[in-house]
Amino acid sequence: MRVHNFCAGPCVLPEAILLEAQSEFVELNGSGMSLLEMSHRSPLYEEIHEAARARSKSVFGVPDDFEVLFIQGGAMLQFSMVPMNFLQGEAGAYVDAGSWGSKALADARMYGEAYAAWNGDQESPSRMPNQGEVEIRPGTRYLHVTSNETIGGVRMVEWPEVEVPMIGDMSSDYMSRPIPWDRFDLVYGGVQKNLGPAGMAVVFIRTSTLENTSRNLGTYLRYDIHADNRSLFNTPPVFTIWMTGKMLKWIEDEGGLPEMEMRTKQRAARIYDTIEASGGFYTSPVARRDRSLTNVVFNLSNAEMETRFVAQAEKNDLVNLKGHRSVGGVRASLYNAMPMEGVEALVAFMHEFQRENG
Numbered sequence: 001m002r003v004h005n006f007c008a009g010p011c012v013l014p015e016a017i018l019l020e021a022q023s024e025f026v027e028l029n030g031s032g033m034s035l036l037e038m039s040h041r042s043p044l045y046e047e048i049h050e051a052a053r054a055r056s057k058s059v060f061g062v063p064d065d066f067e068v069l070f071i072q073g074g075a076m077l078q079f080s081m082v083p084m085n086f087l088q089g090e091a092g093a094y095v096d097a098g099s100w101g102s103k104a105l106a107d108a109r110m111y112g113e114a115y116a117a118w119n120g121d122q123e124s125p126s127r128m129p130n131q132g133e134v135e136i137r138p139g140t141r142y143l144h145v146t147s148n149e150t151i152g153g154v155r156m157v158e159w160p161e162v163e164v165p166m167i168g169d170m171s172s173d174y175m176s177r178p179i180p181w182d183r184f185d186l187v188y189g190g191v192q193k194n195l196g197p198a199g200m201a202v203v204f205i206r207t208s209t210l211e212n213t214s215r216n217l218g219t220y221l222r223y224d225i226h227a228d229n230r231s232l233f234n235t236p237p238v239f240t241i242w243m244t245g246k247m248l249k250w251i252e253d254e255g256g257l258p259e260m261e262m263r264t265k266q267r268a269a270r271i272y273d274t275i276e277a278s279g280g281f282y283t284s285p286v287a288r289r290d291r292s293l294t295n296v297v298f299n300l301s302n303a304e305m306e307t308r309f310v311a312q313a314e315k316n317d318l319v320n321l322k323g324h325r326s327v328g329g330v331r332a333s334l335y336n337a338m339p340m341e342g343v344e345a346l347v348a349f350m351h352e353f354q355r356e357n358g
Contacts, residue, residue, distance in 0.1 A: 004342035007320035008150055008172075008295060008333040011193045012342075017246045035242055040235050049232070052245030059248050059256060062204050063181050069203040069223065070231040070241055074190035075100075075171045078201055079107035082144065082167055082186065085213040085223050087112030090141035095160070096120065097128050098149030099326065104169060108144070117143060127154060127287040134160040142166065142185060148173040150193070151324040153297030153331065154290050159183060165206075173294045174202070175248075176264045176336055178257060185209045193294075194336045196244035199237040251336060260336050267334040267343045268293040274347050281354045285329070299329045306330055309353055316349050318342075 005012045028035045031044055038045055056068045071077065082104075083092055091113040094105040097120045108114035117136055118129040136143065143166045147156045150172040159166070165185035174189040186205045192198035203223070210224045219225050225233050251260055272291060275282040275298050282298045284291060300306045306329060310322045323329035332346060 001317070003317040003319045004345050005319055006332045006334070006338075006342070006346070008324070008331055009192060010198055011195075011333075011335045012337045013196070013243075013247065014250055014337045017243070017250055017337075020246065021243060036239055040232065040238055045238060048238075048242055048245055049230075049236070052241050052248060053230070055245060055248035055252060056202055057204075059251050060175050060204070061178060061181070061257060065207050066181070066204045067207055067210070067227040068231075069205065069226045070200055070236055071203055071226060072200050072237050074192065074198065075169055075188060075201050076103070076107075076190075078169065078188045078203065079104045080111065081221055081223070082142075082188075083108040083111040083114060084217055084221055086141050086167075086186075086209075087114070088141075088212075088214055090139055091115060091137060093117035093134075093136055093140045093143045093162075093164070095129060095134060095143070095145045095156075097146065097156075098152040098154055099324075100149055100151070100169060100171075101144075101146040104144055104146065126152070126285055127290045128156045128158075129160065131158060131161060134162055136162050136164055140164050144169070147177075147179075148292050148294055150292075150295050150333075151327060153284075153286050153292040153295045155292040155294075157289060165209075171201075172333075172335075173264075173292075175251065175257060176260045176294060178261070191240060191244050193333070196247050197240050199240035200244075202244070247337070263340070264293045264334065264336075267338060267340065268296055270340075270343050270347050271296045271298075271332060271334075271350075274350050278350075278354055279358075281358050282350065294334050296332045296334065297323060297327070297329055303328060305357065308357075312353060313346075313349055316345070318346055318349055321346075 026034055053068050092108050094116055095118050096102050096105055096116040105114055118134045143162050143164055145168050147168055147170045166183050168184055168187045170187055171189040172193045174194045188201050188203040190201050205223055210227055213223050275284055284298050313321050321330050323331045
């Protein structure tokens with residue numbers, strides 16, 4: 001029996017996709033071999049690769065003037081690739097609203113001038129900036145935003161209105177919400193939360209910016225090299241691309257981005273409503289407006305009670321609910337493939353746990 005997996009790292013995947021992959025794992029489409037054994041230059045893999053690239057853009061509503069890149073290393077490699085490619089005598093501005101925004105800013109400072117255009121309460125991150133709070137200095141090339149802080153459970157509800165192009169790390173709410181593409185030059189995210197197994201980032205970059213990215217880098221670190229070679233400059237992470245392609249088709253078949261956004265809101269609302277109705281037994285540390293829809297964090301009265309909650313939840317097949325080690329508490333990650341049945345099971349357990357311990 002499969003458990004309800006609320007893991008914040010490797011994401012839950014639809015059982016239908018896992019079974020489909022299982023049936024194709026040893027021999028794919030009459031080829032006599034597994035996908036993991038075949039050449040990435042073969043016609044069969046070429047078809048898989050291009051289908052995943054095309055669906056990445058169609059599902060997310062990406063304009064024609066953007067390239068899609070599959071780059072190994074996940075989002076953390078992008079913390080370096082962005083400033084390495086874009087900071088050429090200009091500065092990078094960062095919204096520093098939590099752990100991942102802070103890490104992106106720290107890495108950017110290794111490669112050029114980078115500064116916090118908005119810095120929230122780092123001891124207890126609880127909100128994103130309001131309009132007008134982001135301060136952009138002269139000579140700034142871009143504003144980097146983290147659309148959803150996975151650890152703190154904080155979501156960027158309103159995109160900042162600034163005079164420079166934005167770059168977005170959307171790892172934990174990737175393809176679960178639309179974005180205004182006209183305001184971005186680059187959007188990236190690790191696939192392991194909403195789209196597939198760990199191992200790569202999907203990067204969308206405005207084609208016109210490729211002309212001005214740095215050439216003074218090792219070839220694998222250059223966006224233009226990946227774009228010119230359709231993400232086939234080197235041997236790509238074929239298994240992750242294959243599974244991501246399957247997940248993108250599943251999203252497409254389920255109703256696309258509008259359906260994913262609606263389900264995301266419904267899942268989060270059920271848990272937040274339970275928190276609010278608990279009379280303080282459960283509490284959210286995040287400002288109501290900025291609460292994440294994909295990473296719901298909450299606290300109980302003390303750490304011992306939280307440990308008991310997580311342990312008893314696991315006995316009820318509700319796993320990976322422990323909050324990040326840096327903040328503690330409880331965290332329920334509700335990515336695209338999380339079924340509503342899992343949320344309802346968690347809500348029922350929350351009610352029962354409160355009845356027994358309140």
